[in-house]
Amino acid sequence: MKDYMKIIMAMLFAATSILAVGQSVVPYVKLEQTVKGTAYEGGAGYDLTRHLQVGAFYQTRSSVRLENSRRAGDPFFGMFVMAPFMTSKRITVNGILRSGLVNEQFFVVVPSIETRISILKHTGLGVATSYRHGYPAASLSAFHSIGVKKQRRR
């Protein structure tokens, strides 16, 4: 548990630092449906450039039922990289690569393709498909951009 606190503190520190220099942070929440059940994820990304976002995430499921007991829901935390394939005014199609440790032991890489739709100026929803546990998975997310984006010439 102490490790998780360190990660959260590091993420908060990073977010504060980023906001202090006028960049934007994009926190999100996500529900991911896999063959093993529904997973809940929270994380935050940072717009490194206009075409690249990096961030950290934490995902878990409700506890897993075993034959005679239950165990914690396979916590999965790590970093992600996100880059857009296509962009329009309201819709962006992104490629996402999440990598990290499951159960603090097993290194996992998860590729995804996500479509993000902006609903309000800084808020939007995402629909994604991923490859988890050897099968396709589907997810829904909500994100909100915090901070000031640098004005860029088009």
Next chain:
Amino acid sequence: MKRLSVYSFALLLLTFWGCEERADLVRTFIIRKGEHYSTPRIVETLQTNELVFTARFNETAVYHHTEAGFQDSKNKLMGFSDCNSVHHQNSARFGWQWYNEQLEIFAYCYVDGERVEEFVGVVELNEFNKYTISLRENAYVFRLNDNPPVMIQRGNVCTKGVYYKLWPYFGGSLPAPHDVLIEMKSD
């Protein structure tokens, strides 16, 4: 537009998460005549310290090699490579062979490059059987249904890293003499 998006999102949410039941997916692996590797080819890594699956063999698991000396070569069912190792260095798998007119199941491991095999049990054709490999700190524990567990010492490996899964493979040295079908379901 905003309202439409919210409604669409809510509809998707209901569509995807209306049913919370876990998927119950059976995969059929085929090893074609003359081949070693099975299809479909899958890339997947272990994510817990226990690999649990059920598998069912049928009559295609019966074979008689013309050279009898190859009859006790172990075919591989499923398992995983150990932490950041290639599977000929450190791995744990269930193996199988058609021998003495029965389907015999083995624990089949590589421990620091040395091959270790140990008999686990016998299964019937056309029945699903439960296989478990538990990853302990110093050992692999193999269980077949309610048979007594078989323990094999683990090699010198790391604790955090990639543990890639290993799928059905025919051989040994000789390839499949005819198409072999194995149905498998991950737990």
